[in-house]
Amino acid sequence: MTAPQLVVHRDKELMAQAAAARLITRIVDAQASRGTASVVLTGGRNGNGLLAALAAAPARDAIDWGRLDLWWGDERFLPEADPERNVTQAREALLDSVPLDPKRVHAMPASDGPYGADVEAAAEAYAEELALAAGPENHGSVPTFDVLMLGVGPDTHVASLFPELPAVRETERTVVGVHGAPKPPPTRVTLTLPAIRAAREVWLLAAGEDKANAAAIALSGAGEIQAPAAGARGRARTLWLLDRSAASQLPRSLYPPATA
Numbered sequence: 001m002t003a004p005q006l007v008v009h010r011d012k013e014l015m016a017q018a019a020a021a022r023l024i025t026r027i028v029d030a031q032a033s034r035g036t037a038s039v040v041l042t043g044g045r046n047g048n049g050l051l052a053a054l055a056a057a058p059a060r061d062a063i064d065w066g067r068l069d070l071w072w073g074d075e076r077f078l079p080e081a082d083p084e085r086n087v088t089q090a091r092e093a094l095l096d097s098v099p100l101d102p103k104r105v106h107a108m109p110a111s112d113g114p115y116g117a118d119v120e121a122a123a124e125a126y127a128e129e130l131a132l133a134a135g136p137e138n139h140g141s142v143p144t145f146d147v148l149m150l151g152v153g154p155d156t157h158v159a160s161l162f163p164e165l166p167a168v169r170e171t172e173r174t175v176v177g178v179h180g181a182p183k184p185p186p187t188r189v190t191l192t193l194p195a196i197r198a199a200r201e202v203w204l205l206a207a208g209e210d211k212a213n214a215a216a217i218a219l220s221g222a223g224e225i226q227a228p229a230a231g232a233r234g235r236a237r238t239l240w241l242l243d244r245s246a247a248s249q250l251p252r253s254l255y256p257p258a259t260a
């Protein structure tokens with residue numbers, strides 16, 4: 001697994017804008033070399049802030065939106081129309097403003113969708129959708145995600161993998177249901193660490209004072225069961241995108257040289 005690289009920006013607005021610019025370049029490069037790109041979105045304020053910055057970015061339409069696959073790292077298991085769903089918030093922030101191919105926007109099932117309230121069935125269905133999209137080079141489990149983004153919770157959770165709960169301990173399945181999540185709503189669908197670690201690049205987004213402790217814990221050698229963010233690593237790159245507030249408790253040795 002790749003060691004985390006850190007970039008620290010002045011504040012959360014600049015972090016969102018810089019991360020959006022970084023994502024544009026990453027997608028454009030993937031489309032230039034492979035004709036397509038695959039990105040995993042995250043819910044939460046930092047994730048939605050990045051999408052809003054991307055919507056406003058002058059270079060945003062360098063992306064060929066029709067050749068982009070969007071997946072989610074997790075979803076709150078709520079009815080389709082619930083404004084708290086990650087996909088709903090992503091649509092408002094960006095997706096409804098760009099010409100995506102609807103068949104390539106892979107939202108996780110809602111609690112009033114084809115699987116009803118059966119969150120395990122919803123998770124299995126998403127795992128099958130991922131497997132169908134996986135190429136032979138992916139060992140048949142998940143497609144090659146160019147970038148998988150994760151917000152980081154104050155307790156070091158990523159996606160809906162919360163410290164010590166069963167989902168973070170999953171080593172085989174790529175998608176599982178979550179019950180009793182400490183962050184509401186309690187029922188969720190989430191990628192697991194094996195699925196996250198299949199991504200080429202994993203970007204962790206952490207801005208705000210409330211993330212400083214989590215960043216310090218996750219980057220100082222904590223185990224992934226106690227600190228799930230510590231287990232979120234990409235095959236080619238693991239990148240923490242922080243603002244100064246979130247980096248304020250990092251040991252000086254971890255703080256990147258000459259940034260912010």
Ligand SMILES: O=C(O)[C@H](O)[C@@H](O)[C@H](O)[C@H](O)COP(=O)(O)O
Nearest residue numbers: 043044045046151152153158159
């Ligand atoms: O469904 C969710 O809530 C998110 O996927 C969750 O993992 C989020 O990314 C973190 O809790 C950080 O959220 P903030 O960026 O709002 O602090």
